[in-house]
Amino acid sequence: MRKYFSRRKRNTKRKKSIDDQSNHPSYIINDSYDQLKSTFTIAWIVSQLAIFTDKEKHQSLFMKLVQINGKSEIEDQSVLELYELAEQGLDWIKNSTMIENELSKLSYPKGFLDHFYQLLKQIQMSEMIVHTKSDWKVYRDVLFSATQGKLLLISSDKVDQYKKGEHLCTAFLMDKHDIAYARNKAKKAFEEILTDGDKIMSYQLIISEAVTNVIKHANNGKMNIYQTEDEVYVVIEDNGPGFLLSEIPKATLLAGFSTKSSLGQGFTLMMKMAKQLLLETSSNGSTLILVLDK
Numbered sequence: 001m002r003k004y005f006s007r008r009k010r011n012t013k014r015k016k017s018i019d020d021q022s023n024h025p026s027y028i029i030n031d032s033y034d035q036l037k038s039t040f041t042i043a044w045i046v047s048q049l050a051i052f053t054d055k056e057k058h059q060s061l062f063m064k065l066v067q068i069n070g071k072s073e074i075e076d077q078s079v080l081e082l083y084e085l086a087e088q089g090l091d092w093i094k095n096s097t098m099i100e101n102e103l104s105k106l107s108y109p110k111g112f113l114d115h116f117y118q119l120l121k122q123i124q125m126s127e128m129i130v131h132t133k134s135d136w137k138v139y140r141d142v143l144f145s146a147t148q149g150k151l152l153l154i155s156s157d158k159v160d161q162y163k164k165g166e167h168l169c170t171a172f173l174m175d176k177h178d179i180a181y182a183r184n185k186a187k188k189a190f191e192e193i194l195t196d197g198d199k200i201m202s203y204q205l206i207i208s209e210a211v212t213n214v215i216k217h218a219n220n221g222k223m224n225i226y227q228t229e230d231e232v233y234v235v236i237e238d239n240g241p242g243f244l245l246s247e248i249p250k251a252t253l254l255a256g257f258s259t260k261s262s263l264g265q266g267f268t269l270m271m272k273m274a275k276q277l278l279l280e281t282s283s284n285g286s287t288l289i290l291v292l293d294k
Helices: 018-022 033-052 055-066 077-094 099-103 110-128 133-146 156-162 177-193 197-217 245-253 266-273
Strands: 151-153 166-173 221-227 231-238 276-282 285-293
Touching: 033 055, 033 077, 033 110, 077 099, 077 110, 099 110, 133 151, 133 245, 156 231, 156 276, 156 285, 166 177, 166 197, 166 231, 177 197, 177 221, 177 231, 197 221, 197 231, 197 266, 197 285, 266 276
Parallel strands: 151 276
Antiparallel strands: 166 221, 221 231, 231 285, 276 285
16 A cells, blocks of 8 residues: 655654653644644544555554644645545534535545534534533523423433323334334323323324424334323434434524534424423433323
């Protein structure tokens, strides 16, 4: 395999000892933390994307890229193209650009673009972790107020509070055939505890919306339904990429808004027909709880 990085000029002078270097300002690392973070992130993206173009390069590409002084040292055009694509992806994240829209403008194979999307979402989700508790509380309070109490963000430790009472049914969500399966299981459960036919149909509809989004946007999930004396809790969990805090207002308050990770248009319908929606989300997945009147 031909070399794809230009050779650096060799320094023929005697290398200085560590003690010499520590007292000489020229040996101080000049790159800031943000620059180093960007360099390592780009190198990681390129090495992961290279799986689609050259698996042999993929094995050593990361270490080679973190050691160069800039993309001007990259001679292989295919590597340079991936490097510039990675730079572009980081710019989208930095500027809060809608990644799906930008990817749709690129002429790469679908599998490659899907892989690139997942890499960028991983980076986005890691950035989400730096949100402080106060940031989360602001989003929670704003959404609660804007929806007149219909939508509440909850933390993961609150989810189990809604897995109480009598357990009515479970449905595992793996593919599109499970949408009808989950809807029918919910219908049978509702028919045993509810007498209002219109209410049963409405609840079936919003469960179908929620389950459909799990199938579309997550690898798999499950639905459990519980009842208490006055309410029914439909707990729908998935292992998808979760929501960025900044995306939640758009995904829940703008009718028709949809991203690969959003609940899309169905969220508006769910808020209209359910007593309340509870949402817990992280990089490990999301839990949506429909609180329904009996």
